[in-house]
Amino acid sequence: MAQILAGDVGGTKTVLAIYETEGAEFSEIRKQTFPSGKHERFEDLLLEFLGAGFSIDAATFGIAGPIKEQKCITTNLPWTIDAAKLAKLLNTSKIRLLNDLEAAAYGVLQLEHFHELNHQAIQQNGHIAVIAAGTGLGEAILFFDGKDFHAMPSEGGHCEFAPQNELEDQLLVFLRERFYGHVSIERILSGDGFGNLYDFLKSIDFAPVNPDIEAQMANTDRNAIISKSALTTDDALCNQAMKLFCRIYGAEAGNLALKCLPNGGVYIAGGIAPKILPALQSELFMEGFLDKGRMTHAIEKMPVRIVDNPEAPLLGAAHFASKLSGRN
Template sequence: MVRILAGDVGGTKTVLALYQSDQGELTEIRKETYPSGRHTRFEDLLLEFLGSDSLIDAATFGIAGPIKSQRCITTNLPWIIDAAEIADELNIPQVHLLNDLEAAAYGILRLDHFHELNPDAHEEAGHIAVIAAGTGLGEAILFYDGRDYHAMPTEGGHCEFAPQDALEDQLLVFLRQRFNGHVSLERILAGDGFGNLYDFLKSINFAEANAELEAQMQQTDRNAVISRAGLQQEDVLCSEVMRLFCRIYGAEAGNLALKCLPRNGVYIAGGIAPKIRPALESGGFLEGFLDKGRMTHAIEHIPLRIVDNPEAPLLGAAHYASKQLAIK
């Protein structure tokens, strides 16, 4: 019987959980969610969660940022997270850091409920791809060796946005000016992307702005106001924002599929997808995914599945820690 600490460390919130593991079977002891900006050091957040609970056999954290030599300079937080320093300070024998999408990918292997977007999907044994829009945009690949899966983290969300029509050409020019050159997909396919798309459409006079909605944007999270109004089709500008978001999201999912041919599916994780599921199901996402010219045939039967369990990264981190203990 061993005790495992697992964490899903995002730009907005951090979820920590303590598990008991018996021969790989995990039982949750307790779990807490914290605003990620609550502490200046990640270790202080861990100490607050653990309190007097200091007997931990292993810990794994999925973190929104690149991991190098088990060290992470977080992308959207002021933390430097080092596995060796955490092990030392908290007296944990094994500490592992995973990219958040790497953790989510391992977690997806433990789930059994998804929402399929591709009516022509044919599931086959093979690789799996994961794409996740949330505070940022993450991408990962689960390489299948014929017996087991191995997660490959990427920073694919920071690749360049490639427009596919005249309107998207204008969008690229607008964003290039806003961000002084490089325009990554994360500028569109993340929480702040809704606001960027709205500002673009407003700048080209796509439709008249709704004064009441804009007043709401001043009082609360403008991205949430735009996405809600777009999802419910309350406003022309916001509806077009949602259409563009879904189509570009689908196009990038298709790009990822072409790069690794994930016959076992592209899984759409992250915090945004479950909230806008009706929009993703309306056809724009699939249209963007399949718009690959002469190579559409290579990906047209790949499953496209929305992950509606927000704990996939946490589960993936916990199971990774359990597996590493078994290896040792």
């Protein structure tokens, strides 16, 4: 039996867990969530979690940022994470850093429950695509070789936003001015995206401002207030911001599907999707997904599923660590 360490390292929070594993079975020993921004170094957070006298056979961390030669400069944190240094700290050579979407992709393979959005889907074997809006936007592909899946990370969330209608054309102009040129799709499909969409709609006088909602936004996370108000009130600005978010999310998921033809399915992961599930289950997401002109037929039968388990990246990291340990 091996003892493994797994981590889901995000810009907002970091989740660490220790598991005992034998074969394909996992047993959780301890798990803890930390606010990422309250630690100057990842190593400090790690030692706080492990305490004295720890013994780890293998460890894998899914990290929000590009991995180069097993090093990562995190996207939304001032951390540099180096697998070689972690190997010395943890006293094991069996260390692997994964992009957070690599970890989430492997995690999807460990799950059984999803919310199906495409009711015309036909289940097939093949590649799988994972797209996840949270603090940022991540995209990954699970390449299927006929027997096993292999995760391929990307930084697709930083590709350009492509408008599909006149309102979205105006949105692009607004965001180009706000961000001085390049407008990545992450500027919309992320937590901060709700605020950007709301501000755009205000700028074109789409609807009157609700003073009560504006007051709430002044005192707490405005993005959370906008998304919550869109689901619980009839505020026109918040509702339209949510509609734009859902349609553009669907469109980008469709773009990813066209790029890798994932007949095994497109999975919508990340922290935002479960929180806005009713909105994503409306026709707007699939409308955006299928609006691909003459190539709609290439993706219209693909499963499109929402992942409602927030621990997918952690489970994916644990699965990978178990393989590293040699006990799986």
